[in-house]
Amino acid sequence: MAPTLLIVEDDPALAELLVWSFEAEGYKVLQTPDGEEALLIAAETPPDAIILDWMIEQLSGIEVCRRLRRHPELASVPIIMLTARGEEEDRIRGLETGADDYVTKPFSPRELIARLAAVMRRTRPALAGQTMRFEDLELDPVAHRVRRDGKEIALGPTEFRLLQHFMERPGRVLSRGQLVTGVWGHDSDIEERTVDVQVKRLRAAINSTGGRDMIRTVRSAGYSLG
Amino acid sequence: MAPTLLIVEDDPALAELLVWSFEAEGYKVLQTPDGEEALLIAAETPPDAIILDWMIEQLSGIEVCRRLRRHPELASVPIIMLTARGEEEDRIRGLETGADDYVTKPFSPRELIARLAAVMRRTRPALAGQTMRFEDLELDPVAHRVRRDGKEIALGPTEFRLLQHFMERPGRVLSRGQLVTGVWGHDSDIEERTVDVQVKRLRAAINSTGGRDMIRTVRSAGYSLG
DNA sequence: AACTCAATGACAGTTCTGTGACACCGCCTC
DNA sequence: GAGGCGGTGTCACAGAACTGTCATTGAGTT
Known part of the structure; x- marks a missing residue:
């Protein structure tokens, strides 16, 4: 890396x-x-x-x-x-x-x-190995760890990359197309709807400890953090 | 775009x-x-x-x-x-x-x-991703957010595009025809009266927090912001 | 008053998103 | 090599959100 x-x-x-x-x-x-x-x-x-x-x-x-x-x-x-x-x-x-x-x-x-x-x-805090924060969410790219409100959260590899992608661009609306190329790579032929599914999985993981949903759905546009 | x-x-x-x-x-x-x-x-x-x-x-x-x-x-x-x-x-x-x-x-x-x-x-500030302001209205095209007097306002996709269109041309009167091609696209066969309905919806959303009506009706001409 | 144009409420249709299910894959263990 | 397992991508379906149209009411003009 x-x-x-x-x-x-x-x-x-x-x-x-x-x-x-x-x-x-x-x-x-x-x-x-x-x-x-x-x-x-x-x-x-x-x-x-x-x-x-x-x-x-x-x-x-x-x-x-x-x-x-x-x-x-x-x-x-x-x-x-x-x-x-x-x-x-x-x-x-x-x-x-x-x-x-x-x-x-x-x-x-x-x-x-x-x-x-x-x-x-x-x-690009992630590349510098800095842990990124957004409200009570922390993502440590080096240790590959995510915490919400101090409590550790287990994520699969794709979920992790997806969250990292969001945290590098907090508040920004990312279209499914942007997420596909950003998270899966430029040359992946992934269904765009697959993004929905991973977002759902990410949401489930992140919000499992309680607390509001950190991912905002922007209808007909995409998703954003916050 | x-x-x-x-x-x-x-x-x-x-x-x-x-x-x-x-x-x-x-x-x-x-x-x-x-x-x-x-x-x-x-x-x-x-x-x-x-x-x-x-x-x-x-x-x-x-x-x-x-x-x-x-x-x-x-x-x-x-x-x-x-x-x-x-x-x-x-x-x-x-x-x-x-x-x-x-x-x-x-x-x-x-x-x-x-x-x-x-x-x-x-x-065209929106093309550069800059936040646009008009009086106490703010529209952030990147985050896809609209605020009135600091309070967040939820808009549907069409309402959002409509408002963005107005904010790029503050004060200017736009005919229904202009709004149809500008907001719905050059090749849409939308009833012009539909503009009225979306304007009504946009008004309801924008003015829900109180404050004066930001959209002016210009009889037999169209609508304008401000 | 007659006429024109805009606002509104209702509604049916359409589009978009959330979700559960499922098959598949690579990996590890036994 | 079989079987278990976590992780993924797809799909179909249901529900939610959004939209366009229309009929009716209301406001503004002449």
Whole structure:
């Protein structure tokens, strides 16, 4: 379950350095110098985070960023921009466009790694091994444990992934289609109604200890947590 | 729910480039080189935005723009004009006529896409997932929630879409026909009177917590929010 | 008053969701 | 290898929620 990283950098020397550094950190690294290709790769195998150089060929970083954000599956993937010193204007636009952080060149790999860790902790607690909380629900991704109001709850693997998916996006309505690709994978040919059944099972498990139903049904749209 | 775009451009090469670029962005694209036809297409299936070349055959851009603005259904569709460098005079007239932005040739598709995104964010917040507000009413398209004066309000799917439609166009009077195509879809054969019934249901839901009626009936014209 | 248009209540039909049942699969134990 | 077991995906059905239409009542205009 090593987190996957996509590095978009067209300076070969820097790219190599970054790949090497992050692999040493235990990340699985994908890499391309090209904005267009980055989008393709990201769509194919959504990474857990993206390191994006501002100035790249084909498509500017800002453009890649914007397109990623538009793609529903990729909208919440954290992005760190690499900018040259002084591109103040760009930095602002970058953050507006949806970058989560930026790092000014020149930088040390250590710094970038630290920033990435911070961003991941903030946006994808599950990958950082942080336990996630929502009201009296806790999910510990490392120990694979779920507690409601302190009491341990047993979940099957699918139920667990489903709940994790919800807890990473609290309050957000997820369509059955999104849940299928998010929980079962992009290439699964699962009936959409199966989602209903797993939701029912998840509900039964979560609410067994009493307390209100944590999963909201949004008719003709999907489900959401909370 | 991809936003629809109408591109009016008579240079085939440029038109193709634009169609390609915007489709890659996830827009649904309609295209014509001809001003007259543009008006027909726009009247038939109102797009979410229009890219309009200044110098086109049949009808000048400015004329198309003016006619669009006269057409009640299309008056608020954002328009971006494409002008040749130095047509300062035209640019001013363009903005006066009701264009929302203009881009000077030559330009990169990137720039145009960015401008469009900015315009859309301004005019269609729901597409960007932003919470919309009108007085003490809030609609959160991502969480699929509606609140009045902080209190949550339950709406059925159609009521929700109807309210969203109103909130994207606050204060504007919408005819039953506009509401039918906007809320039910271009190709629905719904009785126009059905709008009345859904408006009644929406009113009942929204005003249930007390407070004044947020939906105004405009006799022999339609309804509006506020 | 006559006329037009909108609000409402009732209702039948449709769509969507919750649920229980069941078959299947991989895994483990015996 | 048989049998037990937890976990899954599908299906069919029932119930709930939602919707479109219509007839009637009511409000606004001329």
